[in-house]
Amino acid sequence: MLSVENLHVRYGAITALRGISLEVRQGELVALLGVNGAGKSTTLSAIAGTVKAVSGSIVFQGKSLVGKSPEAILRLGIAVVPEGRDIFASLTVEENLRLGAFSRHDRSEYRKDIQETFKLFPILQERFHQSGGTLSGGEQQQLAIARSLMAHPTLLMLDEPSLGLAPTLVTQIFSLIVTLRKRGSTILLVEQNVQRTLDVADRVYLLNTGKIELQGEPAQLKAEGAIKDVYLGKNK
Amino acid sequence: MVIYEFLINAISLGCLYALMALGLVIIYGILKMVNFAYGELIMFAGYMLYLVGSFTNLPWILVALAAVLGAVIVSYLTEIVAFRQVRTKSLTALLITSFAVSTLLQNAALLTISPRAKAVILPPIFSTTVSVFGLNIAMRHILTIGVSIAMFIGLTLLFRYTVLGIALRAAADNFRMTRMLGVPADLVISSAFILSGMIAGVCALFWIGRTASVTPTIGLGPLLIAFIATVIGGMSSLLGAAVGGFAYGLIFTMIGVLLPQVLLDYREAFMFLIVMLILIFRPEGLVRAKHTQERVG
Numbered sequence: 001m002l003s004v005e006n007l008h009v010r011y012g013a014i015t016a017l018r019g020i021s022l023e024v025r026q027g028e029l030v031a032l033l034g035v036n037g038a039g040k041s042t043t044l045s046a047i048a049g050t051v052k053a054v055s056g057s058i059v060f061q062g063k064s065l066v067g068k069s070p071e072a073i074l075r076l077g078i079a080v081v082p083e084g085r086d087i088f089a090s091l092t093v094e095e096n097l098r099l100g101a102f103s104r105h106d107r108s109e110y111r112k113d114i115q116e117t118f119k120l121f122p123i124l125q126e127r128f129h130q131s132g133g134t135l136s137g138g139e140q141q142q143l144a145i146a147r148s149l150m151a152h153p154t155l156l157m158l159d160e161p162s163l164g165l166a167p168t169l170v171t172q173i174f175s176l177i178v179t180l181r182k183r184g185s186t187i188l189l190v191e192q193n194v195q196r197t198l199d200v201a202d203r204v205y206l207l208n209t210g211k212i213e214l215q216g217e218p219a220q221l222k223a224e225g226a227i228k229d230v231y232l233g234k235n236k
Numbered sequence: 237m238v239i240y241e242f243l244i245n246a247i248s249l250g251c252l253y254a255l256m257a258l259g260l261v262i263i264y265g266i267l268k269m270v271n272f273a274y275g276e277l278i279m280f281a282g283y284m285l286y287l288v289g290s291f292t293n294l295p296w297i298l299v300a301l302a303a304v305l306g307a308v309i310v311s312y313l314t315e316i317v318a319f320r321q322v323r324t325k326s327l328t329a330l331l332i333t334s335f336a337v338s339t340l341l342q343n344a345a346l347l348t349i350s351p352r353a354k355a356v357i358l359p360p361i362f363s364t365t366v367s368v369f370g371l372n373i374a375m376r377h378i379l380t381i382g383v384s385i386a387m388f389i390g391l392t393l394l395f396r397y398t399v400l401g402i403a404l405r406a407a408a409d410n411f412r413m414t415r416m417l418g419v420p421a422d423l424v425i426s427s428a429f430i431l432s433g434m435i436a437g438v439c440a441l442f443w444i445g446r447t448a449s450v451t452p453t454i455g456l457g458p459l460l461i462a463f464i465a466t467v468i469g470g471m472s473s474l475l476g477a478a479v480g481g482f483a484y485g486l487i488f489t490m491i492g493v494l495l496p497q498v499l500l501d502y503r504e505a506f507m508f509l510i511v512m513l514i515l516i517f518r519p520e521g522l523v524r525a526k527h528t529q530e531r532v533g
Contacts, residue, residue: 050412074418086413088406090473095402102399103418151418 001026001186002047002078002155007056009042016042018210019056024155024188029181031189031197034207035231040190041083043207044157047188048080049073060155075103079153083160083190085144089133093124096132096143100150110150117146120179138169145176156180157188162196174200194231198222206230240371242493248377250485251384252442256458257465257481258391258474259435265408265474266428268327270463272334273314275455276341277433281307281440282356282450283349289357296359304437310341311433315426323425338455345452353449362445380442387438388478391431395474400427468514470521479523483514 002024009017017039024030032040045051047058049070058065065073088096097117101110118125121142127135135143141161148156158177162170174196181187181200191197198204198218206214206227213230214221221227263271284303288294294302314337322329364375395401400423407414407424415421436458443458444450461484469480484507491506499506514522 048416050416069421070412070415071418071420074416080416082413082416086410088409088413090409091402091406095406098399099402099406099414099417099419102403147417 002058002060002188004043004047005057005059007043007046007058008054009039009046009051010054016210017046020207020210020212022205022212022215024186027184027186028202029177029187029189029200031191031201031204032207033191033194033197033204033227034213036192037209038207039210040207041159042210044080044082044159044188044190047073047157048078074151074153077154078157079148079151079155080157081141081144081148081159081161083163085140087132087135087140087143087147090131092129092131093127093135093143094129096147097124097150100147103151113150113152117149120149120176121146138165138172141165141169141173142176145180149180153185155186155188157190159190160192161189162191162193170196194227198227241373242489244371244373244377244381246486246489248380248485249489250482251381252439252481253461253465253485253488254478254481255384255387255435256439256443256462257469257477257484259432259439260459260462261466261471261474261477262404262428262432262435264466264471266404266411266425267319267323267330269319269330269334271432272331272459273337273341274432274436274462275457275459276338277307277311277436277455278440278443278458279345279450279452279455280310280341281437282444282454283345283354285356285440285444286349286354286450296357300441303440304434307437307440308430308433311429311436312426315429319429320422320425342452342455349452351452353451355449356444358445358448362448376442376445380445383438383442387435391474404428404431464511468511468521470523472521473523476521476523480521483522 004020004022007017007020008015020039020043022030022032022043032043034040042051046053047065049065049068049072053066056066060076060078063076065076068076088099091099097114098110101113104110123139124143124146127139132140132143145158145161161173161177165173170193177187177189178200189197189201198221201218204216204218204221205212206221208230214226260271260274263269281303284306285299288302289296289299292299318333318337319330322333361375361379365372366375366378367373395405403414403419403424404427407419411421411424414424439458444454462481465481465484466477467480468483469478470476487510488503488507491503491510492500495503495506
């Protein structure tokens with residue numbers, strides 16, 4: 001469904017990605033792991049069109065995404081929940097969700113989607129008319145995910161959804177990810193929480209300094225103990 | 237009695253300045269650029285009033301509509317021809333571009349029309365007064381207040397209840413995220429310029445209605461007023477701009493009444509003094525941004 005080949009990204013003099021290749025297939029939950037600065041978020045940004053690729057290809061359902069604008073990429077079916085959630089603080093929960101549905105035009109479907117959202121995120125019904133800035137971190141994360149689902153994406157990309165949340169909320173977010181996966185969403189997840197990610201992901205890529213260090217199924221990576229090596233630097 | 241007439245005058249000026257400030261802050265909110273060519277939109281609308289009014293026999297309301305439409309078109313064109321080309325570069329590039337557009341439009345007026353002031357034909361409603369409860373009120377003030385309030389209501393409805401309006405507010409909050417939700421950047425920015433042009437056009441009717449003449453540099457005053465108004469009101473919100481504009485108009489009228497005759501020439505200097513005082517005590521403007529910090533939990 002999504003295939004990234006030999007992707008290079010530079011921020012001025014700093015090379016953030018040095019030849020990333022990865023694949024996400026229909027219905028999979030694929031995770032990108034790695035320490036800070038490994039290039040996980042940059043990879044998502046490049047796919048979402050907010051960061052330009054120097055070279056390499058990104059192909060989604062047969063269409064190249066390189067050089068496309070973020071809005072065009074959303075309309076092709078890729079939604080992002082960025083790190084830090086980026087909900088609109090001065091807009092109400094309702095307005096946030098309404099913008100999430102910007103790319104869709106059917107009003108009756110919108111109402112159905114809102115009902116669906118309330119089922120999945122009951123707290124958002126309670127907060128419907130409050131402004132986004134008054135929500136707690138966990139509520140904001142739920143809103144950010146609900147907002148991106150409003151566009152009915154074929155691929156959902158989540159950038160560190162558990163960042164800065166209390167442990168019980170982290171559990172809640174991960175069980176939400178599992179629920180979404182069960183409902184048939186294809187998900188590309190960026191995380192720092194290795195253990196929990198290995199528990200839910202179908203396949204994992206481990207990034208280190210802009211390259212893919214390891215890849216495989218969680219069970220296999222756990223058995224080899226290879227992840228620990230990368231995190232602790234024994235690999236070198 | 238004089239106090240009521242003063243009040244009407246102050247409210248009318250406040251409304252006009254609030255409107256001017258709104259036109260400027262709509263673009264600032266999204267591009268974070270102070271559009272220095274904003275005053276030239278008012279100038280252009282002024283010349284439209286002069287040209288269409290003097291050389292056709294159209295009823296004035298159509299002349300006014302043509303002037304507003306002219307400002308909208310010029311605003312949109314400056315966006316497409318100039319600002320869009322440098323938008324992804326730097327903020328400095330945008331700012332310099334807005335200076336260039338401003339100078340270009342001013343010089344175009346100098347070359348094609350005249351450096352001298354041109355008289356604009358206004359309908360009698362601009363110079364008549366009505367008597368309300370024994371007060372003599374200039375129709376011009378009633379018109380300014382009425383039209384401004386109608387514009388405020390219209391804009392509020394637009395920003396609150398339409399998807400485009402919500403998208404504009406979202407873009408002012410976080411443009412990148414707005415685009416990632418599928419809202420086209422060009423649509424948002426063009427809409428902002430069109431709205432800004434429309435507001436400039438309406439402001440021009442009343443700004444030029446005060447002097448009944450237009451010059452190539454007539455836009456400078458409104459630009460400065462709008463800019464200062466947004467600074468004292470708070471650059472972060474539309475409400476801030478409107479409050480700032482209204483406060484500016486109120487204070488300016490008050491200074492005019494309170495200053496002794498000999499100091500009246502220094503009215504602007506006193507105005508700036510007050511603006512500085514406001515900024516010393518409320519550096520973020522009269523209206524503070526709400527909820528910029530996210531709660532942790």
